[in-house]
Each structure stands twice: as C-alpha cells, then as structure tokens.
Amino acid sequence: MNILTHPYIAHATFVILGYTIQTVANISAEQIAHQSLRQTAEPKQMLGTFYKSIALKWTLFTILTLLTITNAPNQAHWTLVGIVTSVLTKSRLTKLIEKYEPHHTYSN
Numbered sequence: 001m002n003i004l005t006h007p008y009i010a011h012a013t014f015v016i017l018g019y020t021i022q023t024v025a026n027i028s029a030e031q032i033a034h035q036s037l038r039q040t041a042e043p044k045q046m047l048g049t050f051y052k053s054i055a056l057k058w059t060l061f062t063i064l065t066l067l068t069i070t071n072a073p074n075q076a077h078w079t080l081v082g083i084v085t086s087v088l089t090k091s092r093l094t095k096l097i098e099k100y101e102p103h104h105t106y107s108n
Contacts, residue, residue: 014068014075018082021064022090029057 033053
C-alpha cells in the first residue's frame, strides 16, 4: 500500500491546506500592497490602500478556496474543516490576548 494514497493522509493534507489558506491569502495581499503602502505618506491614502489590501486578501482567500474545492470536490469538506478550525483557533487566541493584555497597555 502506498502511504501517499492513504485516505487519512489525504484528509489531513486538505485540513492543513484549509487551515493555511487564510494565512497564504493574507501574506500575498500584504506583499502585493506593501510597495504602495510604503510610497503613501498621506493618512487618507494609507487608509484607502489598507482597505484595498483587505479586499485583496478576501479576494485571494475566496479564489484559493474555490480553486481547492473545485479541483478536489471529494475533499472539499475536509478543506472547510480546516478553514473553520483556523477561524476558531484565531478567534480563541485573540480573546486570550485581549484578556491578558488589555488595550491600554498599547496606548501612549
């Protein structure tokens, strides 16, 4: 039996892929928008570029998710499990950070 074709390995691969899609989309959007953010000095333009990078992040996330689900329809639910796990993990970590490090510690 070939270990790479084992169903549990395939399931784990797609869960990990789903878990990392959001990170990949975020890093890609930051790299694309990085140069325009560095060239902008005016706060209004920086905010506009920031919102464009957020829209770009969600666009890349949607494209990557749809590509993954379309190319492997039998593994789509495992990809979605990875995405949901990623969202829940990040939500939980954010709540823990806010609990132990209040916002006033970051202010001047």
